[in-house]
Amino acid sequence: MKLNVLTMAGKAAGTIEVSDSIFACEYNEALIHQVVVAQLANKRQGTMSALTRTEVRGGGAKPYRQKGTGHARQGSIVAPNYVGGGIVFAKKPRDFSQKINKSMKKAAFYSALSEKIRQNEVIVLDKFEIAEAKTKLVAGAMKTLNVEKGLIVIDGYNQDILKASNNIPTINVCDAALLNVYDIVATKNIVITKDAIKKLEEAAK
Numbered sequence: 001m002k003l004n005v006l007t008m009a010g011k012a013a014g015t016i017e018v019s020d021s022i023f024a025c026e027y028n029e030a031l032i033h034q035v036v037v038a039q040l041a042n043k044r045q046g047t048m049s050a051l052t053r054t055e056v057r058g059g060g061a062k063p064y065r066q067k068g069t070g071h072a073r074q075g076s077i078v079a080p081n082y083v084g085g086g087i088v089f090a091k092k093p094r095d096f097s098q099k100i101n102k103s104m105k106k107a108a109f110y111s112a113l114s115e116k117i118r119q120n121e122v123i124v125l126d127k128f129e130i131a132e133a134k135t136k137l138v139a140g141a142m143k144t145l146n147v148e149k150g151l152i153v154i155d156g157y158n159q160d161i162l163k164a165s166n167n168i169p170t171i172n173v174c175d176a177a178l179l180n181v182y183d184i185v186a187t188k189n190i191v192i193t194k195d196a197i198k199k200l201e202e203a204a205k
Contacts, residue, residue: 001017001018001019001020001023001024002015002016002017002018003015003016003018003023003117003122003124004124005124005125005126005194006123006124006125006126006145007125007126008125008127008128008129008141008144008145009144010144010145010146013125013126014126016124016194016197018197018201019201019204021110021204022110022113022114022200022201022204023110023113023114023117024114024117025107025110025111025113025114026111026114027111027114027115027118028107028108028111031104031107031108031111032108032111032112032181032185034100034104034108035100035104035105035108035109035181036108036181036182036185037098038098038099038100039100039180039181039182040182041096041097041098042096042097042098044096046093046094046095046096047093048091048092048093049090049091049092049093050087050090050091050092051086051087051090052086052087052088052090053076053078053079053080053085053086054086055086055090056078056084056085056086057078058077058078059076059077059078059079059085060076062074062075062076063076063077105181106204108181109179109180109181109184110204112181112184112185113184113200116184116190121188121189121190122189122190122192123145123147123189123190123191123192124192124193124194124197125191125192125193125194126193126194127193127194127195128141128152128154128161128191128193130160130161130164132160133159133160133161133163133164134164135164135165135166135167135168137164138152138161138164138165138168138171139168139171142168142171142191145191147171147188147189147191148170148188149170149171149187149188149189150170150171150172150187150188150189150190150191151171151172151173151174151183151184151187151189151190151191152165152171152172152173152174152191152192153174153175153176153179153190153191153192153193153196154173154174154175154176154193154195154196155175155176155193155195155196155198155199156175156176157175158173161173172187176192176195176196176197176199176200177199177203179200
């Protein structure tokens with residue numbers, strides 16, 4: 001399979017041959033959905049905690065007599081209807097994580113990436129370099145490539161590109177080694193360098 005390669009100026013820069021086993025996989029929507037749900041669930045801390053009426057300190061004495069006050073009868077100030085009282089069905093710490101096999105993660109990743117290519121939502125660049133950490137340089141490149149919302153996938157960490165893209169809310173930058181299924185499906189366009197593609201192919205071996 002061959003993909004067209006562009007420069008940051010939007011001009012043709014040849015083609016790159018990529019592996020069909022990674023970039024031409026069958027689309028499996030159900031598997032992608034399962035992996036994305038698990039990925040988001042695994043990000044949840046699950047540390048929320050509230051007190052039930054039995055755990056709130058105090059409330060041992062009846063706040064006022066049963067009859068003759070004109071108020072509704074009450075037995076404890078830690079009841080849920082009191083400010084500062086216990087919470088009905090209080091949330092407690094729990095583990096939200098879901099287990100997904102490595103083979104399923106791989107299959108979902110390649111399936112999502114292949115579908116992006118079939119939808120013509122992947123732009124391959126010969127390289128992505130900027131002279132200095134200026135937002136206008138990244139914004140200008142994205143405008144030239146006609147990308148309003150997208151993900152820039154590069155090979156390795158580049159502080160200048162990260163700093164330059166931080167002020168653009170619709171553009172994110174990701175190292176190819178950290179790219180995941182959610183990153184792929186949550187963005188409209190993917191701008192990826194040739195070196196990043198090679199890194200993905202090496203990781204698949």
